[in-house]
Amino acid sequence: MGRTLGLLTAVTLALWLSWMAPWIGRGGGASLAFAQNPGKAEARRTILIDRKPARHWVGQDPYSNFNGVALDEERGEVFISNDNTVTGESIEVFHTVFMPTDRITEPLRRISGPKADLGSICSLAVSPEFKEIFKVNSDGNGEMGVYPLDANGDVEPIRWVPTSHGAWGVFLERKFDELFVTIEHVNRIAVYGRTAQLTDDDPVRRYIQGPKTQLADPHGIFVDVEKNEIYVANHGHWHYTEPGESFLQEGSVPPELKGKRSSYSDVIRPLLPSTGKFLPPSIAVYSRMASGDVAPLRVIQGSMTRLNLPLGLFVDTVSHQIVVANGGDDSVLFFDANATGDAAPVRVLKGPKSGVDGPTGVVIDKKRQELWVTNWTNHTATVYSRTADGDTAPLRTLRSAPKGTQAMGFGGAGVAYNPKRDEILAPN
Amino acid sequence: MSHPRISVFAGSADAAKGTIIPIRTLQGQATLQARTAHEVAVDTVHNEIVVPNPFAQAILFYRDDAGGDEKPLRIIQGPKTLLGGSMDTDNIALDTVHDEVYTTQESSDTVLVFPSRASGDVAPLRVLHGPKTELRFPRRVAVDPVNNLMAVVASKGILFFDRSANGDVSPSCVIAGPNTGLGGMEGMGLSKVILNASAKKIIFGGGSRRVQRGQQKEKSFMAVWKYGDCGDVPPLYKMKQGSGRFDLNTKTKEIIMSGGNVISMPEAF
16 A cells, blocks of 8 residues: 555656656756746736836936037037937037026037937037037947038938947047047047048058057047147056957957857857956057057056046147046146156146036137036036136036036936935946 | 946935935045946945946945945955956846845856955856856846845846856746747847845846847837746736836835836736
């Protein structure tokens, strides 16, 4: 009897296990908790939920966030990028000279919309000679868009230039007609002819990239053709990148695999030692024609520099000073163009009167002897005398929002809820 | 997207009741944040927040009330960590029961698990990597320490492993197929999965795909499955307005979206 019961139990268990096998899992620590009835699953009808939000934990910032800035001095126009997704990313154009006011100034023209496809727009450059605007974006698409200088509305670019995800800085060097672009993700400066386009086989004329370069999360870029030098602001977040490496997203096919595999994910990629490290923020200077894995000519770096998340960068070729939008410190720093090592700024524009607040872009209007600063945090662009120093009030302020309005301060990249403190955390 | 920072808002904030500004922000060079931290996690046991920095291949730990230009309490970073790529370490998940921190590495098709109380150049406790894992472009990982489960969002779909899986191990189950809206997601955009341990629910957000210029973009969605669902199983619930960037408020049974929406969704709890 006992043997019969035992046999029955064993047979029943074997049958049950056999029936359950497909759903119990395919090894690797499969858990019985995962067993399920496939009949129920096939019969399941998904309940569609169409529900309005119960509330919004953050308001919709309806005002442009001023980011990058470029000038057409001859026409007296300033071009400012806006990275606010609520308003729709835009390129906004204003007169450089206007009556000082505390009111909002409406742009003369505004490029924005799905055809324009501006992405998470960062820096701008303009070519008055060829009547073109160039924009790069750190997210959204991996291409630089080129627009007519007079464009207004939802305008398609004249051409796209393949850059990369993570493009932040762009500078048009007008004498040799070349565009210089910084790529955050792969510590790279890429150089293109101004007329490069998406269909070109290899639009990159040359690049600076590799461990010798000390490029580390590069942002603002300027080329001084008189000195034959490139200036780049770095945040200091570094990892090894191969010279020539581009940033690949899922779905991309790396150049070396083109025509050989249908996608990048066809292969299991190797696991290698980590190379990441933190370097102090810096300004690195290279020869204009530098190419490949080359060391900088000099580097401004160290505690005396006061560099704190430097973003936009410009060189005043009259005073021979490097002007830096010091984003993490609400300041604009000025360095001697020949400074090297742990050099202190020769002057600092900072303080409550100055209105410098989350500065992102800087540019000098040589014709009017003025300095423009875009302040992301307080929705303004502020204009100063070219030699402004200390806590100097701006000569005039361009506002996209009522005076005193702060930007919401996040980019929607993620979110976490802290139940203990009843707080919502949003990384940018 | 130019200013690396974490902004902190009141959990009960309601924009309809007035202007909302951050309670505090964590930003500045000393914080060591890059602008591409696509995730932040909260450790309610040790009162910390955890933030990845993909460019410097690091995991940063701060006080949970940190603000201003404040340094991390400690950093996991160094050759032994195997943290790699240009964007790999943009994600993290915490197991506060076993004091572990997880991250997927999309360029090496790997899940790395570290002791979350560790600092410096520490080797992973476990490395999930190899052809049997079926991990391709793993984007996000979730862990349920109560039911010993790990879920990974990757190109193939949602892959499930035992929590302590290590090495080249096959998934115990994959949710993917035409009925799921998942799988074969070459070019998948940001997607995320959360395991609701108490309700034994699997909550997915995302599903959009990167497309070539001129192609129609697919929209993200949210979907809820229950533990035990496996294969080409339709979700219990699906919501069109989705996001790969969300978290749960289990007390109010709400889904908090990164864009500011709070959706009451008791079905997920």
